[in-house]
Amino acid sequence: MKKIFMIMLVAVLSMAAVFASGAAEDSATVSTDGSTSMEQVILSLAEQYMADHQGVNITYNPTGSGTGITAALEGRCDIGLSSRALKDDEIASGLTQTIIALDGIAIIVNADNPVSDLSIDQIHDLFTGAITNWSEVGGNDAPVVAIGREAGSGTRDGFESITGTEDACTYSQELTSTGAVITAVSQNPGAIGYASLASNLESVKTVTVEGVAPSEATVQSGEYKIQRPFVFATLTNTPLSDAAQAFFDYCTSADADAIIAGAGAVPVAQ
Amino acid sequence: MNLRTFIDQKGYGNNPRRLMEDLIHLVFLALGLVAVGSVLVITIYLVVSGLPAIFKIGPVEFLFGTRWASTASEPEFGILPFILTSIYGTAGAIIIGVPIGFFAAVFLAKMAPRRVREVMELCIGVLAGIPSVVYGLVGMTILVPGIRVVFNVPDGATLFAAIIVLAVMILPSVINVSLSAIQAVPREYEEASLALGATSTETYFKVTVPAAKSGIFTAIVLGIGRAIGEAMAIMMVAGNVANMPSLFKSVRFLTTAVASEMSYSSGLQREALFSIALVLFLFIMIINAILNVLKTGGNRK
Numbered sequence: 001m002k003k004i005f006m007i008m009l010v011a012v013l014s015m016a017a018v019f020a021s022g023a024a025e026d027s028a029t030v031s032t033d034g035s036t037s038m039e040q041v042i043l044s045l046a047e048q049y050m051a052d053h054q055g056v057n058i059t060y061n062p063t064g065s066g067t068g069i070t071a072a073l074e075g076r077c078d079i080g081l082s083s084r085a086l087k088d089d090e091i092a093s094g095l096t097q098t099i100i101a102l103d104g105i106a107i108i109v110n111a112d113n114p115v116s117d118l119s120i121d122q123i124h125d126l127f128t129g130a131i132t133n134w135s136e137v138g139g140n141d142a143p144v145v146a147i148g149r150e151a152g153s154g155t156r157d158g159f160e161s162i163t164g165t166e167d168a169c170t171y172s173q174e175l176t177s178t179g180a181v182i183t184a185v186s187q188n189p190g191a192i193g194y195a196s197l198a199s200n201l202e203s204v205k206t207v208t209v210e211g212v213a214p215s216e217a218t219v220q221s222g223e224y225k226i227q228r229p230f231v232f233a234t235l236t237n238t239p240l241s242d243a244a245q246a247f248f249d250y251c252t253s254a255d256a257d258a259i260i261a262g263a264g265a266v267p268v269a270q
Numbered sequence: 271m272n273l274r275t276f277i278d279q280k281g282y283g284n285n286p287r288r289l290m291e292d293l294i295h296l297v298f299l300a301l302g303l304v305a306v307g308s309v310l311v312i313t314i315y316l317v318v319s320g321l322p323a324i325f326k327i328g329p330v331e332f333l334f335g336t337r338w339a340s341t342a343s344e345p346e347f348g349i350l351p352f353i354l355t356s357i358y359g360t361a362g363a364i365i366i367g368v369p370i371g372f373f374a375a376v377f378l379a380k381m382a383p384r385r386v387r388e389v390m391e392l393c394i395g396v397l398a399g400i401p402s403v404v405y406g407l408v409g410m411t412i413l414v415p416g417i418r419v420v421f422n423v424p425d426g427a428t429l430f431a432a433i434i435v436l437a438v439m440i441l442p443s444v445i446n447v448s449l450s451a452i453q454a455v456p457r458e459y460e461e462a463s464l465a466l467g468a469t470s471t472e473t474y475f476k477v478t479v480p481a482a483k484s485g486i487f488t489a490i491v492l493g494i495g496r497a498i499g500e501a502m503a504i505m506m507v508a509g510n511v512a513n514m515p516s517l518f519k520s521v522r523f524l525t526t527a528v529a530s531e532m533s534y535s536s537g538l539q540r541e542a543l544f545s546i547a548l549v550l551f552l553f554i555m556i557i558n559a560i561l562n563v564l565k566t567g568g569n570r571k
Contacts, residue, residue, distance in 0.1 A: 027340055036350035036533070064533045149508065150530045151341040152539065167342040171510040172425040172520050180506070187415050217423050 014209040023230040027241035033061040034068015034081030037154050037178070037196050038230050041101055042081060044263040045251050056243055065154040070094065072233045078244035080233035084152035084161075094236050100251050101230040101265040105159050105199035108182065108204040110189045117208045120225055124163050129170035134190060147170045147193040148185045157193055158228035159194045195228075198264030219266040230265060312463060313551075320548030323347075323541035332545065338512035338522075345486040347542045349527070349549065355515040356553070357522045359429060359504070360497040363436035364379045367497075368490055370437070371444030377488075378445070378476050379452040398442035406506030414507055420520065425483045427509035429521045434501050440493035451485020452478055488564050491548055499550075501525035524550040 002226040032042055038060055046058035063071070065082040069090055072080025072257040107123060109115060115137055118126070125131040127146045131268035135141045148171045149156035155178065160166045172191075174179050179200045186203040195201065197214050206214060209225055218224035219232060232248065240248060251257060305505040324332050327347045337347015378387050410427075413434060418426035456476050464475040479486070501523070509520025510530050519557050522530070528550070535543055 064305070064535075066535065067533070145425045151339075152531055152533070152535050157341075167339055171509075171511050173427045174511050174520075174522075174530065176505070176510075183410070184427070187411070188418065188425060 016152070017054050022064070027055045027057065027059045027127050027182060028241070029178075030079070030241070030244045030247045031059045031061070031077040031223045032068075032079045032081055033063055033071040033077035034233075035065040035083035035102065035154050036062045036229070037080045037083040038063075038265075040198055040263040041230060041260055041265045045256060046237060046247075047268060048259050049157050049250055050245055056247070058247060064136050064152065065157075066152060069075060069233050072235065075235070075238070076088055078104060078234075078240060079183045079248065082231040082233050083228060085229055086233060090233075095233045098232045098234070099229040099268055100232055100256075101260045102150050102219050102227050103158075103265050104219040104224055104231055105155060105162070105194050105204045105228065106160055106196055106197045106201055106214050107192065107209060108227065110185055110187075110193050110226050111203070111205050112189050113139055113205060116205070122207070123226075124165055126162065127169045129172075134166045134259055140189075143186050143188040147171060147173045147175065147181055147188075147191050149181065149194075150174045152174050155194065155196055156229070156230075160227065162226050163226070185192060196264075197266075216261060216266045227266075283509065299305060301483065313538060316544065316548045316551050319541065320544040320546075323538060323545045324548075326538060327542065327545075332542075333549070336514060338527070340535070343537065347538070347571070349546055351514050352527045353521055353549065354544065355429065355521040356550075357507075358515045359432050359436060359521070359523060360494055362429070362433035363440055363497045364490060364493055365438045366433065367437035367493060368444055371441050371489070371493070372382050372486065373446050374441075375445050375452055376474055376479070377450035379449055379553065380470070380478070394445055397438075399445075402439065402500060402503040403506075405435055406503035409503060409507040409540045423518045425509065425520065426519055427507055428518045429508065429515055430517050432504040432508040432521070432523070435507055436497045439500060440496050443496055444489045444493045447489035448482070448486050451482040452490070457479040468540050484564055487561055488561060491561045491564060495554065495561070498553055498557065500524060501529045501546055505529055522555070 022254070032046075039060070042060050043251045046060060050056055050058055060081075061068075061071075061077065065084055068080040069078070069082050069086065070080075071077045073090075073093060073095055073187065080095070081095070081248060085099075086095055091097065113134065115134060118169060122131070122137050124128045126144050127148070129144075129146075132144055133141060146169060148159070148169055150228060151174070153176075160169065174183055175184060178195045180200065181193045181195050182199065182204055185193040191194065193204075197219070208214075212218050212224045214226070219227045232251065234248070239245070272400050280292070282292075323524055327335075332347055332349060333353070334350050335346060336350050339346045339350060342479070364381065374390075378390060380391065409431060412468055413431050414426035416426065417423065417428065417431050421430075443540045459477050460473050460479055463477040464470065468476070503522055505526040508521050508523065510526055511520040512522045512527070513519045515521050528547050531539065532543055
C-alpha cells in the first residue's frame with residue numbers, strides 16, 4: 001500500500017514539474033495560412049524562428065493563396081500567405097500586403113529538348129497553341145505539349161499574367177502540384193511547363209528567357225522577367241498580436257535573407 | 271408521465287435485466303443513427319451549398335454549357351464536358367472491364383483447378399486493396415508514356431488512359447459479385463443440362479449465366495458506381511483539361527473537376543464546385559436506386 005502511494009506521489013510530482021516548466025515559458029502561437037508555393041520559405045523561417053524563441057509556436061496551413069487571403073481577412077489566421085500580389089478589391093476590403101521574398105518562375109522543357117532560350121513572345125505562342133511544333137523555335141520536329149497548373153493556382157496566375165496568356169492557354173494537362181508538372185515534363189519529349197524556381201528542377205531542363213537564366217541575382221535585379229512576389233497579407237486596421245508582430249518583423253529583416261535564399265526563393269533587395 | 275409510473279409500467283423495478291436490455295437497445299440505436307445522420311448531414315450540406323450557384327449561373331448554362339473557365343476575367347461555368355466525360359469514361363471502363371471480369375468469374379467458378387483458383391482469388395483480393403493513388407502513380411509513370419508511344423499522340427494523359435485505369439480498378443468488384451452470383455445457381459440446373467447432352471461450356475453459358483443474370487447486372491452497376499466516383503487515380507492520368515471528351519484528348523471528370531480546383535478556389539468558383547459535387551451525388555443516388563431495384567428483383571425470384 002505504501003509502495004503504491006509512493007508511486008502515485010512521484011507520478012503526480014513529475015506531472016506537476018512538466019506542467020510547471022511549460023507554464024514558465026510564455027507560449028504563444030502564430031498561425032499562417034495560404035500559398036502552397038510558399039511552403040518551403042515559411043517552414044524554414046518558422047523553424048529558425050522557433051529555435052531562436054523558445055515557447056513560440058508557428059503553424060502553417062497549406063491551403064492556397066486565395067484561402068490564405070480569406071483566412072487573414074476573416075481573422076482565422078494571423079498572417080495570410082499569398083504567392084501573388086493582392087488584388088485591389090482585396091486591399092480595399094482591409095488587407096495590407098508586405099512582400100517578403102520574390103520567386104522566379106522557371107520555364108522547363110524535357111531534358112532531351114535542344115531548345116535552350118525562348119522569348120516571352122515565343123513562350124506566349126507555345127502555351128496558347130500559336131506554335132504547335134518545336135521546329136518553329138529551332139527545336140526538333142515534335143509536337144508542343146503545354147503542361148500547366150489548375151485554375152486558381154498562384155503559379156499559374158503568376159505565369160499567365162506575366163506572359164499575357166490569361167485564359168488563352170491551351171494546356172494538354174492541368175496538374176495540381178509543381179511536382180506533378182515536373183514529372184510530366186520529364187516524361188514527355190515535347191513538353192513545356194512552368195514551375196517555381198524554388199522547386200527541385202534536376203530532372204528537367206530550365207530554359208533562359210530572353211537570354212537571362214533564372215537565378216537569385218537576375219530575379220532580384222528584375223532582369224529575369226518571369227517572377228512574382230511572396231506576400232504576407234495582414235489586416236490593415238487590426239494590429240498583430242505581439243508574437244505575430246515579432247515573427248513578421250523577423251521575416252522582413254535582413255536576418256531572414258539567408259533562410260529565404262536557402263529555401264529557394266529570392267530575398268527582397270534591402 | 272412521471273418517472274415512477276414509467277418504471278412501474280415497464281416493470282424495471284422487479285426486473286433489472288430488462289432495464290439493461292432496453293438500455294443496450296438504446297445504445298445500439300444511437301450507434302446506428304450515426305450512419306443515418308451522416309447521410310442526412312452530407313445531403314443537406316450539399317444541397318444547401320450546391321444549389322445557389324446553379325441558380326446564379328442558370329441551370330441550363332450550368333448543366334449544358336460546354337465551356338468551363340472558372341478563373342477567366344469573364345468566367346464561364348458549363349459542366350457538360352465533365353458530365354459527358356464521366357459518362358464516357360465510365361462506359362469505357364465497363365465495356366473493357368466487365369467482359370474481362372465476367373469471364374474471369376466464370377473461369378473461377380466453373381473451370382479453374384483448386385490451386386489456380388486460390389492464387390487468383392488472392393490476387394483479386396490484393397487488387398481490391400490497392401489504394402487508388404497507387405493506381406494513379408503506376409498509370410502516370412507507365413501507362414501515360416506508354417500510350418504516347420504506342421498510339422503516337424503528343425501526350426498520353428488522355429480519356430483512354432483513364433478508361434484503362436478505371437477498367438482495372440472495377441475488376442475486383444465485378445469479379446467478386448459475378449462469382450457469388452454464378453456460385454449461387456443450383457447445381458441441379460447444370461446437372462439437368464449436362465444429362466440432356468449439352469457440353470459443359472454450353473451449360474455454363476446457356477444455363478448458369480442466364481440464371482445468374484440479376485447478380486451479374488448488380489456487378490455491372492457496382493462497377494459503374496465505383497468508376498464514376500473515382501477521383502484520385504484518374505486525376506493523375508487524365509490530364510484534367512476541361513475539353514469536350516474525345517478518346518485521345520485530355521479530359522476532366524466530375525470528380526476531378528471538384529478535386530483539382532478546390533484548394534485555390536474562391537467565390538462563385540468554389541460554390542460552383544459544390545454544385546458539381548451535387549450533380550455527382552445525384553448520379554450516385556440514381557445508380558444506388560438502380561442497384562436496389564436489381565437486388566430486390568433478384569430476391570423475389
